[in-house]
Structures are given as structure tokens and as C-alpha cells.
Amino acid sequence: MSGQLQTSLRRQRGMGYWGWLMVVAAFGFVFTCVAKMAPAYLDASYVDQALRALAENPRVRNMTRGEIEQEMSRFFTLNNVRGEPTKAVRVIPGTDGMLVSVAYELRQPLIYNVDVIMKFNKQLNIAKTDLCCEPLVDLEQLRKRD
Structure with missing residues (x-):
């Protein structure tokens, strides 16, 4: 009986x-990734x-491209957003209003020669403000058409 007890105790260490x-x-690893x-x-x-x-801005339908870019820039400055998001703001005129797009890609070194690539794509169609902020238009196809 004592042999079984010792074996059982060794397993529960x-x-x-x-x-x-x-x-x-x-x-x-998880902490580094986060x-x-x-x-x-x-x-x-x-x-x-x-x-x-x-x-939510009531004047947004009457704003010019410059005013929209200035509003975005002001918001980014107040919230200390720098780098790629600030450079990626595009105001694209369309038939039913303007499209404000912030689409960019970040490459972040993780460990030694391993990088993480993160893609972000947010859009706002001025004519359909209730559909903010998911991508509505494929910008790659727009670029290929031009």
C-alpha cells in the first residue's frame, strides 16, 4: 500500500x-505581441x-476636401495619432458626395527577422454617414480604372 501511495504522491507534485x-x-511571447x-x-x-x-458633424455635406482633411488632421493632433494613419487620409470625390478613406498597412518587427503586417481600411461616404466606417469601395479597383 505504501508503494501505491508514494507513486500517487509523485504524480501530484x-x-x-x-x-x-x-x-x-x-x-x-504573448506580452511581446501585445x-x-x-x-x-x-x-x-x-x-x-x-x-x-x-x-456626426451637421456641416459635413457642405465641407470641401480641404476642410475635411483639416478636420481629420485636427482630430489626429488632439489624440496624438502620428505616422501612417495621418498620411493615409484620402478624400475622393464621387457622384453622390465624397468618400473619406483611411487605408494603410503597417509592418511591425516582432522578433529578430519576423515581422507582423497589419492592414487597416476605414471609409466614410459623406452621402451615407450611417454606414460609417467599414470599407464600402474597393480602392484598388478605383486606382486600376484611373
């Missing part, structure tokens, strides 16, 4: 050194908020 090492390594990618997703949420604020 818990995680060993290698088990804990794997847990710490997994936690470290730390590297979170700022890009935070900026993307500010882009979304900027387009929603523009959609």
Missing part, C-alpha cells in the same frame, strides 16, 4: 522546471472615432 519555463515563455501591436490598433480606433465624429 505539480509542474516541474520545464513546465514553468514553457508557461513563462508563452506569457513572454506590446508591439497594441499602439497600431489604438491608432486605428482613433481613426474610427475621427470618421464617426466627421459623420
Whole structure:
């Protein structure tokens, strides 16, 4: 009976050194991923908020391209958004109004020679402000037509 008890107790010792090492390594990897990618997703949420604020503006249908770009720039400055999102603002005239597009791609180094590529595409059609902020128009096809 004591042999069975000792075997049973050895099995219930818990995680060993290698088990804990794997847990710490997994936690470290997840933490690294979050730390590297979170700022890009935070900026993307500010882009979304900027387009929603523009959609709620009662003057938006009468604004010129320059005024729309200025509003977006002001929002980005107030919320400390820098880099690709600020450069990617495009105001495209259309038949039923203007399309405000913020489409960009970020490449973030993760570990050594491994990069993460994140794509963001938000659009606001001035004529259909209730459909903010998901992509409505494929900008690649517009570029190919021009």
C-alpha cells in the first residue's frame, strides 16, 4: 500500500522546471505581441472615432476636401495619432458626395527577422454617414480604372 501511495504522491507534485519555463515563455511571447501591436490598433480606433465624429458633424455635406482633411488632421493632433494613419487620409470625390478613406498597412518587427503586417481600411461616404466606417469601395479597383 505504501508503494501505491508514494507513486500517487509523485504524480501530484505539480509542474516541474520545464513546465514553468514553457508557461513563462508563452506569457513572454504573448506580452511581446501585445506590446508591439497594441499602439497600431489604438491608432486605428482613433481613426474610427475621427470618421464617426466627421459623420456626426451637421456641416459635413457642405465641407470641401480641404476642410475635411483639416478636420481629420485636427482630430489626429488632439489624440496624438502620428505616422501612417495621418498620411493615409484620402478624400475622393464621387457622384453622390465624397468618400473619406483611411487605408494603410503597417509592418511591425516582432522578433529578430519576423515581422507582423497589419492592414487597416476605414471609409466614410459623406452621402451615407450611417454606414460609417467599414470599407464600402474597393480602392484598388478605383486606382486600376484611373
